[in-house]
Amino acid sequence: MRLGVLDVGSNTVHLLVVDAHPGARPLPAHSHKEELRLAQLLDDKGAIGIDGVDRLVRVIQDALQAAEDKGVEEVLPFATSAVREAVNADEVLARVKAETGVELQVLAGDDEARLTFLAARRWFGWSAGKLLVLDIGGGSLEIAYGMDEEPDAAVSLPLGAGRLTAGWLPGDPPDPDDIRALRRHARAEIARTVGEFTRFGAPDHVVATSKTFRQLARIAGAARSAEGLYVQRELKRESLEAWVPRLAGMTEAERAELPGVSEGRASQLLAGALVAEGAMDLFGVETLEICPWALREGVILRKLDHMNP
Numbered sequence: 001m002r003l004g005v006l007d008v009g010s011n012t013v014h015l016l017v018v019d020a021h022p023g024a025r026p027l028p029a030h031s032h033k034e035e036l037r038l039a040q041l042l043d044d045k046g047a048i049g050i051d052g053v054d055r056l057v058r059v060i061q062d063a064l065q066a067a068e069d070k071g072v073e074e075v076l077p078f079a080t081s082a083v084r085e086a087v088n089a090d091e092v093l094a095r096v097k098a099e100t101g102v103e104l105q106v107l108a109g110d111d112e113a114r115l116t117f118l119a120a121r122r123w124f125g126w127s128a129g130k131l132l133v134l135d136i137g138g139g140s141l142e143i144a145y146g147m148d149e150e151p152d153a154a155v156s157l158p159l160g161a162g163r164l165t166a167g168w169l170p171g172d173p174p175d176p177d178d179i180r181a182l183r184r185h186a187r188a189e190i191a192r193t194v195g196e197f198t199r200f201g202a203p204d205h206v207v208a209t210s211k212t213f214r215q216l217a218r219i220a221g222a223a224r225s226a227e228g229l230y231v232q233r234e235l236k237r238e239s240l241e242a243w244v245p246r247l248a249g250m251t252e253a254e255r256a257e258l259p260g261v262s263e264g265r266a267s268q269l270l271a272g273a274l275v276a277e278g279a280m281d282l283f284g285v286e287t288l289e290i291c292p293w294a295l296r297e298g299v300i301l302r303k304l305d306h307m308n309p
Contacts, residue, residue: 002018002072003017003076004018005077007295008038009080010081010139010140011035011268012033016030016300032062034063036055036056048092057096060102075102080106080107081137081160082139084108085139110156113151113154114298116294117149118149119295119301120291120293120294122297124205128205129203130145130146130201131203131204131205132144132285134276136212137160138268141157141158141159141275143155143157143197157190161265161268164186164274165271190279212269218259218260219258224259232289235276236287240276243273247269252266255267255269
């Protein structure tokens, strides 16, 4: 059957269309996404304003039309941290349902981590052993660890690249004092959770998902996306540590000129790099591998697991 997963994230609204059935690998058929940056549309009280909700409704309507055009039989809609943490989330969800018919499932942070972990486990298989999975989104950082398909530990921290850029790095390029303050903040947040994971022992394989990690790996020398999903891509902490001060001295426009960095994400790259560097350092990770599958694939796989063969 043809499924569509509609991901209302902190940066984009992304419809991923796949051909799938139980027991088989989902095959991507179409991708439709629009940049919305919901995390940056919150007002001083933490609410998504009327203009933001108007844009969200329009973007979802466009995604539904794309799903219909591509013959999608069922759409699996969900929202992550930007909607989850908005003080007017109930009103936003009600309006989306009234005007589009879509009932968004708001995922809890640890559910994001668990579904992303499931996707990584299925991608790498049992031979990867104990996995540590890191994911930096626009609004949050997810960390999960385990041997099976259900992680032994999973947390979500408010350390998304978009959120931190908006709240901590207003300059272009950012002020060095602001960068140091963000570095301290991110590492303190991550350090509080390290003990929850290290008590299970060292992982056999560390992997990362999300556009932030893909872009960081690309600027550090990993293969281009055009070379395909099955090319191994790694990010070494040593390389990342060398890039952080370089990114700190660049303007947004200069970062957008780097290989693999999109114009829309260039402003967030430094904040994402600081979080990635902190996580790799505090968890003692020297090298991690980029996983092509992430939260959207996890949602699809969970849906397929609950379908009759």
